[in-house]
Amino acid sequence: MKLPAPRGAVSTAVIDLLGGKAATLPRTTTPDDDEDLHLALFVCYEMAYRGWDGVDDRWEWDPELLRLRAALEQRFEADLHALAGPPEHVDPETVPHRLTELVTADDGPSLSGRLRSRATYEQFREFVTHRSVYHLREADPHTYVIPRLAGRPKAALIEIQLDEYGGGVVSKMHQELFKRTMSWFGLDLTYGAYVDAVPAATLATNNVMSLFALHRRNRAALLGHLAAYEMTSSIPNRAYAGGLRRLGGDASATAFYDEHVEADAVHEQIAAHDLCGSFAVAEPELAGDVLYGARCALALDARWAGTVLASWDAGRSSLRE
C-alpha cells in the first residue's frame, strides 16, 4: 500500500520519516486535529499489518516512532474515555448480560435503515469505500489476541476466526468476499486503496482495533470490541443486503452481507458467552475492560455513521475530496 498524503504536522513528520524524506522526528507530538492524529496513528499501526510500499519493515519496532505513537495513543485514549466512559469494575458473571444490554441500548444513527430503504447507488458505493479500509483486513486485528488467551476463551475466539477466514477456503474468507461487493461497484480492490479517501472518523474505527490489538494490556477491550461488532451485525447486514438488492445488486454483490447475517448470528452467541463471559471469569479484574471495549466500538461506529449521514443530508459526499 502506498503511503498516504499527510493531513497535518504530525502525519507529515511520520510519513516523511517512513518515506525517507526526513531522518528524524520533530519534537512536537501535538496533532493539528483529528484528521492529523488518526492518519498519523494509522500510518504507525500499519507497520504491524502489511506495511507500506518501499518502507523498511524494521520501522515497526523503531523506539523513536513507538514513542511518538505512544503519545498519540494517549490522546486517543483520553478521547475514548470521554466518548465511551472509562473502564469500571463489574461483576465478571454479569458480562454477557451487560453486553446484551449495551447493544440493545445502542441508539446510534441508523445508517443501515438509510442504506436499506433510500440510499442512492453513489451513497452505497461511498459506504463500501469507507468500510473497505477494515473489511479488506477483516478479523486481522482480533487475531492478535489469540496467543494472549488460554482455554475456553481461546477456543471460542478461534471458532469465530475460523469462520472469518472461510474455514481455510480463500474464496470464502470474509476479506475476499468483500472484494465481490467492491467489484460490483467498480472499486479498486487493492488493500488500503481508499485510506486517502476516508476521514478521521473512519480511520478511528480502525485505529481503535489496533490500539486494543497491539497492546496485551488491552486484550479484554479487544474481546469486548469483537463482541460488540458480532452482536450488532446480523440485522444491519440484512439491511445492507436488502439495500444492495434494491439497487440491482446480484448474488455475488450481496454475498458478503448475506454471509454476515448467518455467520454473525452464530458469532454473537459465541462472543458474548463463550468468549467474553468465560474470559471475564478467568481474568475477573479485566471484566470492566471487556465492556469498555464494547462501548468504544459502539461509540466510534455511531460517530462515524453520524458523520456519513450528516454529509448525505447536506447533499455532500462523505468522502474526502
Place this chain on the structure above:
Amino acid sequence: MPDDTGDGDRLPAGGLAGRLAGIRSAMSSTIIPYEDGPLIVRGDFEIVTPDGAPIEAGRATVALCRCGKSAIKPFCDGTHKVINFRAGTDRVTPPPR
C-alpha cells in the same frame, strides 16, 4: 473424531467399524441452547430435509432458529433480538396444574 485405530483396523471395511464410526461421529456433536437466543450446533452433524436432501450449513458451527421468526430458517438471523424472544438455557419443566 476420536482416534479409533486398533479394533477398527482389524474389522472388515464397511462393517462394524463403519457403523461404530457412524455412531461415534453422531455422538460427537452437541446442541446448546443459548440464553434468549438460538440453538448452537457443533461437531459432526448433517442437516437434511425430511427427504434426506442436504441443507448446506456452510460453516462448522451453526445457529438454528429457536424463536421461529428467522427469515433464513432453519438458521438464525438474529431476529430473536427484535422480537424480544425469551428462553432459558436448560430443560423447561412446566409447573403442575
